[in-house]
Amino acid sequence: MSASPEQLWSIGELAERAAVTVKTVRFYSDQGLLPEAGRSGGGHRRYGPEALERLRFIRSLRGLDLPLPEVRRVLDDEDAAGRVLEDAVAGRLRELGSELRALRWREAALRLVHDCPADERADRLRLLGAVDSPPSTAALARFWRGWLPARMPARATAAFLEVAVPQPPAEPDPAQVLAFARLHAMTSRPCTGGSRPQPEVHRVAGPGGSAELYASLVEAFELAGPQVRRERTPRPGEALDAYVAAYARAYGTRDTRDFRSRLTGLLAAEPRLDRYWELTAVVLTPPGGRPEPTPGSADAWLRAALARDTEEAA
Structure with a gap:
């Protein structure tokens, strides 16, 4: 069911309701992720409640640090949205775990260099430089x-x-x-x-x-x-x-x-x-x-x- 004219918002009004910038709304709209309800007489985009709901959902997904391709997969496959979202979140958890291990390794490596005697620093840097992180x-x-x-x-x-x-x-x-x-x-x-x-x-x-x-x-x-x-x-x-x-x-x-x-x-x-x-x-x-x-x-x-x-x- 289409929205009534009273329920249609300009790009600025949608941005204000969703607490994002106009640039953000325009970006997701250009990516085809936000449904447009129509255009004004001057050709300006108009959005309805569905776009607001979709925009808030996208913000939630991006807040979980899911990359844009994964967000698109979740939005495009409505029938399997739950499974796709679960897979996307699981994949990001694995990536985040690897990133955290790398950060913990780097922190310990920095402490190792920071706390060692000055005459041992060059040797330790050489050893650490040959090892990946994680x-x-x-x-x-x-x-x-x-x-x-x-x-x-x-x-x-x-x-x-x-x-x-x-x-x-x-x-x-x-x-x-x-x-x-x-x-x-x-x-x-x-x-x-x-x-x-x-x-x-x-x-x-x-x-x-x-x-x-x-x-x-x-x-x-x-x-x-x-x-x-x-x-x-x-x-x-x-x-x-x-x-x-x-x-x-x-x-x-x-x-x-x-x-x-x-x-x-x-x-x-x-x-x-x-x-x-x-x-x-x-x-x-x-x-x-x-x-x-x-x-x-x-x-x-x-x-x-x-x-x-x-x-x-x-």
């Missing part, structure tokens, strides 16, 4: 993909990366920002002497056996986690038995006293990624909290338990 874990994942056995099954690789690559905290403190930036620098640095060598003690399993080896090691690390968290002295037990059994299966043998002695020597001769795991522990530990166990700290605990077990048996 930070990406792509460099860390590439590092481990180069370290893991070639042709290792994708599912096993993904499972290992899940425990080996720390996710940046949503609300980091400066220490966590610095630790992650150092991890990024460490894993982005070009390797010397060819590709990263996988530890010889792991290579024996081959591509197929590596999946089972790493899955079994992760189980052993989970068993050792509570011991590490409570800062218990490394000692034989269920976690160590699972740890040795994982290697024994990879070597096609059984968990015997001779194998434990041999494994102790093999593990002692391998290079460690201690610095990686130290930084990872900082990234994962909330401000004021106790360090969470990492695969590295669990492996170190289990190696110490194995060395103690071997020594006592001797």
Whole structure:
């Protein structure tokens, strides 16, 4: 039903009723978002109550920071307006979450630079400048993909990366920002002497056996986690038995006293990624909290338990 002449407003009157500027009304009208009820004798636009209702709705949507294309989708699809609006709001929430994470990261990074000694500022700026905001874990994942056995099954690789690559905290403190930036620098640095060598003690399993080896090691690390968290002295037990059994299966043998002695020597001769795991522990530990166990700290605990077990048996 068309509006009576008494219910028609000029662009200025509509703007005043909606508490917006004339420029705003003209913009939405030019975009085809506001229905015109007609034109005056002089060709000026006239708007009715439907335009006022539509304009207020647009203001509400824009107040939620929805972009104009999303506003148009909501207005154009009247039959599915509820679903379209829900999808648009959900999408904006995801975007806003990413923006907030970036802002929190930048705030912690600024505090890190602001509070550090002057002679360390340039080095910290260099580290931070190489990291995106919010930070990406792509460099860390590439590092481990180069370290893991070639042709290792994708599912096993993904499972290992899940425990080996720390996710940046949503609300980091400066220490966590610095630790992650150092991890990024460490894993982005070009390797010397060819590709990263996988530890010889792991290579024996081959591509197929590596999946089972790493899955079994992760189980052993989970068993050792509570011991590490409570800062218990490394000692034989269920976690160590699972740890040795994982290697024994990879070597096609059984968990015997001779194998434990041999494994102790093999593990002692391998290079460690201690610095990686130290930084990872900082990234994962909330401000004021106790360090969470990492695969590295669990492996170190289990190696110490194995060395103690071997020594006592001797």
